[in-house]
Amino acid sequence: MRRLAPLLLVALAAAGCRPADGPSNGSIQSAHLPGGGQKIPVIELADAPSGAASAFAPTPSDLGAGLSALGGGAYNSERLRPGDVIDVTVLDTGEDGLFASTNSKTLNLGRFTVDQKGFVSMPFVGRQRVAESTPTGLERQIVSGLKGTSVNPQAVVTIVDKPSSAVIVSGAVNAPGKIPLTAKHEKVMDAIAQAGGASGKPDAVDVTIVRGKRRATASLSRVMNEDRQNIYLQPDDQVMVEGGASTFTALGAFKSAGEIQFEVGKLSLAQAVGRAGGLLDDRADAGNVYVFRNQYIKVPVPAAVNDKTPTATTLQMRPVIYHVNMRKASSIALMQLFQMQKDDVLYATNAPLVDYAKLFTIYQKSAPTAAAPAPSL
Template sequence: MQIRISALVIAMGIMSGCSSFGASGPSGSAIMNAADKPLASATISVAPLTEDIARQLAAADRTPNFSHMFTETEVMGSRLGRGDVLEITLWEAPPAVLFGSVAGLMSGAPVASNSLSQPGQVVDENGLIKVPFAGSIRAAGRTPAEIEQDIVSRLRGKAHQPQAMVRLVRNQATNVTVVGDVANSGRIPLTPKGERLLDVLAGAGGVKQAVSKTVVQITRGDRLASMPLETVIRDPSQNIVVQPDDIVTVAYQPYSFIALGATGSNSELPFEATGINLAQAMGRVGGLRDDRADIRGVFVFRLEDPAALGSQLPPNARLTSDGKLPVIYQLDLKQPGSLFVAQSFPMRNRDVLYVSDAPLADLQKFMNMVSSAAFSVIGVANAVDSGQ
């Protein structure tokens, strides 16, 4: 019996000397005390996740969409440009004055022709074409019908009831450039139909990656906007009419966040280009572990863009060398309203979601270790007693 008690006392002494029982990361109190601690050239900011901050960050994530950024709706495929190749045909009613000629013989009799055809007319670098008896005519930026009317008005009084037909043979000017993760990058010609964004993507053979992980960027002059392809498909108003010289860039965006600590799963999880919120992120990791998690210790670690914080930016904040602010957002799930806040807080690529252990978790680990050791020692003591 004395051996049993001595062994148990020794085991408990060893256990009580342990300063740490292992953990998956820092404690909640250590994180809350990290404010203003140095991180390279910057300082860490710890911010309680409030409704105001969540709304501010959500507003910063709302970039201009295609329908607001690009308001032009004119169908430009019918307007000609420099380098386009045209076929021009001129007629006049008999008796022909300008275009009368003998086209050949039919049954031994001459056949008169009252027309003139000009194939392969190229719109020159000045945007002009040359038409017999009509002179130089501006073609760039005009429709074939407008050019026909101009030709007829110039020939009136010279030819007998003149008529003209202008046909686009080869489109060299009104094109959209499609590059990136599509089957066939290249220039897609526009037609009078008025091609939309999804039309030119289809013309390039479609995207090569999953729609949910694909982002489309449109560059028009000095304006630029990006949107998830899934949003464009779901919202017809974003499937805008493209314009000549637009550049459509398709990019594969494998967004992900990392979950650590007392969550249902510690791993890196991908999410869609349309984005997810913090509540969805917690759901995807299986929630918090009831036996370990501190419901006041849900943290999101992020290198934040200072512009996204706006008025919420801490005074005297020191940024990293690339202009980012190390921020730890803390969500207190003990407050029922925090679940609504979590639905407003947008997760971003490379965020770290960390849930700290509850303060009593270490005590529970200690008691489990003592119990295991005590039962082991008692077993050994019983074996010794039985052998005596």
């Protein structure tokens, strides 16, 4: 039976029955997307663009509307909202009327809180809808309400407090909490700055704005670099800053496999291999190291029937695999230019003989022997 071992190993290897810690080189090269069956592109490191932030640089339109989808102009801090507190004083310059029985020509009606339906009730004036009105507009309402009881009425409305005119900033910021909106017309970056700034790097942090039943998201780096993403905030907006440190994952035949933190734009592929402890000399296949990444790639747009125009392309987020042959000296130089991105997976395959050796070890194991009978008493 022992003489059949070499033939058995060859037969099992040909059938793909090899013990392994992950996908083989062949399975990676022929990998397809689940369901759709589309082949995942495998790009040689020499064919990757310098820096390799992505195979094709996406334009802002490719990234979607982001926060700009919420739109909206600057918040008008003069407009009254439920919960606002106002102070009202009326004046009468006529000889007869509201103040005829007093020596004073002014009367402070008091402070009033706008109720949840947007109304306030004031003496001599009655119940008035004031939501979305300005102090100037409310003064005109009061004057109109006093006609008939005052000869030449005038009114002064002062906003005392606007507790509802604020936004909530939460998540990965250094000082989360409520940020009041003022006449300065605060934008997203203003609120994040007042909250102590983001606790993570811009490329690793997403900003989500929740406005009523609507929400929109963009990366912090995009908000910083695109004016249209740094939108004006509105009362009751929720600004959620999510994310933290960027990481990549090293799997397979590395000395220190695992999840490793880094700063985007400051870690090359060569450095990433070093962070993972380098390849295992007795196990790794230096000719087949891979980087798995989700990035924007050009995807053909289906043409209409009988359309004679060239097939158009669009950019879509798809999986891409980069292949690195570390046996080549040129690859080491290219690895210094290839920049790691957030959520990359760095994978080193086993050398073929390693898997064969595992199979041989399994075959060589002796069959378990029966346990010795228990001694009789």
